[in-house]
Amino acid sequence: MFTQLNLPTYSFRTKQVEGKIQIFDQIRKKYLVLTPEEWVRQNFIRxxxxxxxxxxxLMVVEAGLKLNQNQFRADLVVYNKSRSPLMIVEFKAPEIKITQKTFDQIARYNLTFEVPYLIVSNGMNHYCCQVDFEKRNYRFLQEIPTFMELCSVENL
Structure with missing residues (x-):
């Protein structure tokens, strides 16, 4: 049906409505039209x-934010145990190349959220970076940390 991603294989609840396949989003607790980007999002969330x-x-899908009087939505925001934003994840369809423009998009979102971790994924390639606000830079991580690792690093 959809591209095999560079992620473990998961099973999902799906149904067909008016000729379109829908997938159940366990975070929003509803069925959504299954687009290539939604396929990446659902697999990555799992x-x-x-x-x-x-x-x-502690996850919010399509979290609203405002930048320069414009409304945007972050694909996924993960919060820590204290309910402060910890990570933003931006998803693209598998055929979309991850470029500087993608990182610019998530960096703009981070002007609002000010999270220490950013992830960009098209399901095939995943990039995770840690933001250092004091030094005004970031570094790419070799792999995506576990929630417990992030909580111990952030002392949450």
């Missing part, structure tokens, strides 16, 4: 929950 120990209860 990866964070099942493999990296992120609590689903």
């Amino acid at each position: 990866y964070l929950i099942d493999e990296k120990g992120f609590p689903a209860s």
Whole structure:
């Protein structure tokens, strides 16, 4: 049906409505039209929950934000146990190359959220970086940390 991603294989609840396949989003608790980007989002969310120990209860899909009087939505925002934003994740469809423009987009979102971790994924390639606000720079991590690792680093 959709591209095999560079993630573990998961099973999902799907249904067909008016000729379109829908997938159940366990975070929003509703069915959504299954687009290539949604396929990446749902698989990556499962990866964070099942493999990296992120609590689903601390995730918000399409979190609203305002930049220069314009409304935007971050694909996924993960909060820490204190309910402060910890990570923003931006998803693209598998056929979309991740470019500087993608990182610029998530960096703009981070002007609002000010999170220490950013992830960009098209399901095939995943990039995670840690932001250092004091030094005004960032560094790419070799792999995506677990929720417990992030909490111990952030002392949350």
